[in-house]
Amino acid sequence: MAEILLASAGLVFTPYVLTVIFAASVFGIFVGAIPGLSATMATALLVPLTFAMDPVPALGAIIATSAMALFAGDIPAALLRMPGTPSSAAYVDDIHGMTRKGESAKGLTACLIFSALGGLFATVVLIIGAPLLSRFAAQFSSDEYFWLATLGLSCAVIIFAGSPLKGFISLLIGLLIATVGTDLSTGSTRYTFGITELQSGIGFIPALIGMFAFAEILRFALSRDEIVVPHEAQKHSGLGHIKGLLRTYWLPNLRGSLVGTMTGVLPGAGGGVATWISYGIGKRFAKPAAKGEEEDKLGAVVEASSANNSSLAGAWIPTLVFGIPGDAITAVVVGVLLMKGISPGPLVFTQNADMAYALFIVFLLANILMIPLGLIAIRFAGSIMRIPREALMPVILLLSIVGAFAVSNSTFDVGVMLALGVLAFFMERYGFPVAPTILAIVLAPILEKNMLMSLMKARGDLTGLVDRPIAIVLALVTVAIWITPLVSVLRKRQRSRPQTS
């Protein structure tokens, strides 16, 4: 074990890897702090830059960027009431309320410190839990992997806050996109229309850049609201608040970290879900305001921002152990791992143990680095947000084009990015979530391959998918996930009927 840890540390503590992590952190903070640019967009734009890197710096860059961008999303939420990432949306009103009272430095410092602590908590769980779980997962067959992928996709649909039907349609669109290309079981092609480039399927990276970066540029073109940075943004220095915050809010931090990690582990769920759940819990536990005093809203903010970053590390558990991504960012991780010739799954901890532990070290480093970088970002938040988006968007378009092109050095992939970007733009405009689509594109090959393997083992008998105890449990959980909301809808209707009649 000590040998592995030493080897892992040797992979991380090199000038090259440390520089990559630092640069990725600065990039993540910058993108997250710009209103309208999300953590997923930052990750999507970063992926092409990681093509030429070894797995540790490549994945380290993704870890650092996503962790920083998730925190930095709180900056425009606090100062402009515009959540920088969807995860910050839960507590945007509370944190902006503090800015209006001149307490933005305190609010943002709380978000920073407890985001970092949440991330560190989940990393410890990841370090302890993932290798243990991988021993258990080593016994899994295609049956269990089929049900895990189904469970992940089901969670992505059911947990979506809007219409589950629209979430399901988004998922099916992703699954259909993923069927394009050569089928591995028969060697025949599907939906290629004689186009050679389509034989290898729709590229995941161009799809990702299109759906998360290009679609964002299109959204910007249609709604160019002028950003007025408030005067409060100029006088930040959060350093003095840290001690008091830690003393007052350690319990909401612990609760949020726990909920965030657990939600992150759930395949298909993401940071957005974790923050909403934790925000709700935080509100419930908030002390009622005494007479003449205002309600303390920071507790719920602390709880939610702790959950936000802890869910990120939590989502890495199913990603590394089962190869089932927890959210859109870990879907990118699966794509990058596959691109580097590493199949995520329990074997990662035996065949690539030094890499896996090196990633854990990167997680710890990123969350520690977040504090000084975050404090600097809070200090200069006003200046970051004053950078005109009108100047940034053409450059982001350029990076998107080059990034999509760099995947296979083909302008065809730029076309894929364009097509899926336009599709994602219209999907979001009409209330269809994009995250299930990208998860489906990643999970469809896993789902189909394991389904066909199980069917082959059972000579076409469908019951072959549920002939092992863990597969039965996973199948039952999946069915329960689909039935529970249906039952609650039916109950609501039954209850409302006597009242209306």
Added chain:
Amino acid sequence: MTKSDTLIGLILMGVAVAALTPAWTFASVPGMRFGAWTFPVFVTIALGLSGAALTIKSLLSGSEVPEVAEDGVAEPKATPSAIIGFILIVAATLFYIFAADALGFLVTSALIVLALSLFFWRRPIPCLILTLVSVPVAELIFARAFSVPLPRGLLSVTGLF
């Protein structure tokens, strides 16, 4: 649900039928009753049924439902300038696809960044500086540092790029 959901549901049904027709002809695993067709057939049938459900739900909820986003906030009407900006971004990407091989990365990208920044930012000198900085930096990172063979086009004759 919105009025547009009726139309989207119909489009999805159309896509499902169009995708289902060839899906039946995809190969089977030799000696088995399943194969390359199984997964797409399941997905397209589910997509068609979901499209139908969306249309029916939308029709049942009434035609007087206003166009609103999921969070209940009405989508603001896009201004002509916003629509031009939208089209310009799509056109710029298409321009890259069709012109990059002939003009090369540097020229095509410079034209795109300059045109878009002039349209959105409307400050000629900063736009020019932005173009002169961002395009060579992108070329430096991708082509030089990461060895991505970006199209050289016109400038290849100079022997410099």
